[in-house]
Amino acid sequence: MLIRALCLSGLLALSACSTVQRIPGVPGGNREDETARLETILDARIVGNDILVVRVASNGCTQKGDFAVTVRRRGGEHDVTIERTREDYCRALLPNGVEIPWGFEELGVRPGSQVRVVNPVAG
Template sequence: MKIIKIAALAGALITSSFVAAEGTKEVLMGVDILPNSIELHVASGGCTNADSFIINVDKSASPYSVTILRIQPDFCEAHIPDGIKVSFDRTLLGLGGKVEFILTNKIGNTSNHQ
């Protein structure tokens, strides 16, 4: 199992072979799987960006298992009822090309970060 964090500005990839206990499983508002990226539709109070998340990609079984964890809570108070979209490079996540995976997060509008 790998924990992958994509730094939005630096484009850095940090990979670790341990499962982090940090973060909470994010309730996603939606997801778009594009040819080169994955766009997550997430709740935001105005202080959420790609650095707010780590993406756990478990390749130990097929299909792969992908979990989105929020590591930076958003305590800002902007009113953004439709949330925001954050994008992650599929190749950097190890999900480039033709691949099947299961997204383990719930989909809905019940995130605590609205």
């Protein structure tokens, strides 16, 4: 229940130790990319202590490569921003969206640090 409340407010206690970072292999992996747009997320949670799982809307073809993730260190916290770089034009009915996992290692984040998901959360 506590984690759900944190997710709804956009805050998650996680681990991290990085500066602004482009995620390798992801187009538009930094904030300055004008083609990316901030994704409204449905939910976010931590699995174990080293995987960030974000639920996003999908029409059936959404995959991890459709997103750019930026991690910025701010004081003792790390802000995670998720931007969609490719639209999903499929026509499947997925009312609960899909879950996309990012390992802390991918994000340049160490277990135990504070991470805040900056994206808006669908109400």
